[in-house]
Amino acid sequence: MIHELRVYHCLPGRLPALLKRFENTTLEIWKRFGIRQAGFWTVAVGESNQALYYLLEWESLAEREQKWNAFMADPEWLAKRAESEKDAPILERVSNQILVPTSFSSVK
Template identity: 35%
Template sequence: MHIAMSACLALAAIVTPASAQHANLDPRTAVYELRTYYAAPGKLAALNARFREHTLKLFAKHGMRNVAYWNEQPTQEHPDGRIIYVLAYPSRAAREASWKAFVDDPEWRAVAARSEADGKLVAKVDSVFMTMTDYSPKLTLPR
């Protein structure tokens, strides 16, 4: 949970005026999803490349707000490293609809198949849903 706390603290540090916020996603009522991808052995670089070159654009295409992404440096407990990121949605129902559309997208399926031609990139995924507290600093979500 230490990394989850660090991610939340880093997220709370992103502060700018409310006028810069996306019109249809209120940071105070949004649902945030903290996702942790445990890279398969030797696959962290390929997983980062897939996010960088394809996944973020496809997330945005399907209404998921990319908030921030981190790499945890390899540790004894997680020698292959992890990608930790936060997405935001207007509601939990919107999250479910966005993920269904993303998973069903032929473009995503092609990207996943190409990137996993030599084996799976992800060994495990953890997901935590969060809502902002009333005392959190104002957050500007990336567009």
């Protein structure tokens, strides 16, 4: 099992729109593709409170590539994403990292 840590850095004031998009759209579409989330977090104290952090669970990099690419090309996702940004863009930038658990990690 590997995890992908994704950080969405929002433009000022746009975090609520991103959270709404995940809650009302993205998670339902992910279910169709079998994309599994391990958790979502916002920042209470830290560098920026305009970011969303989340973890995805993957069996392998091959699974990630197949499912993520299919999701990113999905016509429903593309339309809903565009609709959610009709007033203004949401994201400043996205960063991601593929994490591999250590031998002593409680998460395997």
